[in-house]
Amino acid sequence: MKIGVIGAGAVGVGICNYLLTLGSVSELILLDRDVARAEGEVFDFRHTAALTFSKNTRIVPTDDYLELIGADIVVITAGAQIQQGQSRMDLAEINSKIGVDIAKKIERVAPKAVLIVVTNPCDIVTHSIVANTGYSPGRVISAGCVVDTARLMTIVAQRVNLDPKNVFGYVLGEHGSHCFTPKSLISIAGQAADYYCDANHLDRIDADELLESVKQAGYEIFKRKNNTTHGIAASVFRIIQAVTINEHSVLPVGTLLRGEYGLNDVVLSLPAVVGRNGVEKILIHPFTDAEMQTLVSIADNLRENMINVAKSTGLSY
Numbered sequence: 001m002k003i004g005v006i007g008a009g010a011v012g013v014g015i016c017n018y019l020l021t022l023g024s025v026s027e028l029i030l031l032d033r034d035v036a037r038a039e040g041e042v043f044d045f046r047h048t049a050a051l052t053f054s055k056n057t058r059i060v061p062t063d064d065y066l067e068l069i070g071a072d073i074v075v076i077t078a079g080a081q082i083q084q085g086q087s088r089m090d091l092a093e094i095n096s097k098i099g100v101d102i103a104k105k106i107e108r109v110a111p112k113a114v115l116i117v118v119t120n121p122c123d124i125v126t127h128s129i130v131a132n133t134g135y136s137p138g139r140v141i142s143a144g145c146v147v148d149t150a151r152l153m154t155i156v157a158q159r160v161n162l163d164p165k166n167v168f169g170y171v172l173g174e175h176g177s178h179c180f181t182p183k184s185l186i187s188i189a190g191q192a193a194d195y196y197c198d199a200n201h202l203d204r205i206d207a208d209e210l211l212e213s214v215k216q217a218g219y220e221i222f223k224r225k226n227n228t229t230h231g232i233a234a235s236v237f238r239i240i241q242a243v244t245i246n247e248h249s250v251l252p253v254g255t256l257l258r259g260e261y262g263l264n265d266v267v268l269s270l271p272a273v274v275g276r277n278g279v280e281k282i283l284i285h286p287f288t289d290a291e292m293q294t295l296v297s298i299a300d301n302l303r304e305n306m307i308n309v310a311k312s313t314g315l316s317y
Contacts, residue, residue: 001025001122001244004068004110005101007078008032008041008061011118015075015240019230020045021054022237024244028059029071032078035063067160071110073243075236075239076102079119088176089305092121093312096128100315103129114243114278115140116236121175123254123267127306129269130256131316142236142254144269145171145179146235147228149252151217152181155210160188160202169193170252171214172269173298181214182287183207213296217299239274246276255279257299261292265317266306 003025005012014031019025024192032038044060060067068084079095082088099119106113117126126142129135135305150164150170157164169186173179186205197204221228242249243293250271257263260270260282273281287295310317 001073002027002029002071003240004029004031004074004106004113006031006033006074006076006106008038009077010227010229011232012075012077013041014229015077015236016041016045016059018233018237019240020048020059021052023057023240024055026055028057029067030059030061031065031067032061032148032269033063035061035100038062038183040268044198054260065105065109068106068113069109071106071113072266073116073240074106074110074113075116075118075240076125077118078102079125082120088121088199089308092124092305092309095119095121095125095312096309096315099125100128100132103133103135107133107135113133113139116143116239117208117254118143118232118236120175120241121176123176123269124309126254126307127256127265127267128309128313128315131310136278137256137258138237138280140256141239141268141274141278142175143232143236143239144175144254145173145252146238147231147267148175148179148214148218150231151214152186152210154185154243155213155217156188156193156205160196160200162189170271171211172252172271173295174302175254175269177215178298178301179211179215180291180298181207181211182285182291184288184291185285186210242274243278244302248273248280249277250274250283253279255282257282259285261287261295263299264302268295268299 042061120144153164153167186193271283
């Protein structure tokens with residue numbers, strides 16, 4: 001398995017660390033326009049080979065897209081960071097153009113790759129890439145709400161004093177402020193959340209308050225260190241694993257909808273089956289009327305934003 005990571009920033013390097021220590025990768029390409037930075041990270045990583053029992057991965061630093069020839073997966077983390085005074089839409093316009101430019105270069109050398117988009121706003125950037133390249137929608141995955149879902153699992157686990165892996169639930173919609181948490185999908189140790197809390201004399205989980213805590217978690221990290229790194233790197237590694245071993249795992253990744261839930265032409269995070277070819281199927285859940293209204297509202301907002309980005313940048317919608 002050959003994997004490329006575009007961008008040698010904190011997130012890109014964090015993903016490389018997971019791939020080198022836990023993954024089964026024959027070749028890892030770290031590409032950055034600042035090739036010295038990529039080289040520094042790779043030279044540093046090479047010294048870990050004598051100390052760990054990880055796979056003997058060939059790792060290559062470069063600024064040349066030809067090194068990605070035949071790549072199976074390419075992760076896009078490169079892009080501008082939001083600056084003081086900038087709006088989210090300003091960032092969407094800048095990073096959509098960057099993302100499409102990168103994806104077109106990848107397409108020339110790895111047209112069959114699965115692309116995982118981390119660059120924010122990742123749902124809009126993903127949509128722009130699908131609309132402006134030859135990649136099929138299923139092969140362009142927004143990292144979406146996987147990290148938000150991990151935060152949800154951790155927050156619930158802390159409240160009930162269990163391992164987060166014993167909590168099940170999803171954050172869905174947009175990776176950002178427009179997301180929601182269907183309470184019907186939250187369970188603890190295989191039991192409905194309310195039943196578990198009642199049986200163990202715990203306060204019930206309030207889905208709205210829980211979602212606000214999830215949103216706040218990312219902000220609190222950013223406020224202290226000016227970025228979020230570890231959670232997003234781990235969530236991208238989780239997606240990569242699902243692709244590399246054809247896992248058919250259900251993950252809340254973002255993908256372009258084509259009629260699911262009556263929605264079209266918008267990238268949303270929904271429970272999706274992820275395997276060797278990327279997103280293979282979006283699962284249909286019987287949302288309540290209120291949940292469905294929320295989903296439609298999120299879709300309308302994202303679609304409007306995407307149309308505005310296309311008008312401002314000249315990109316196809």
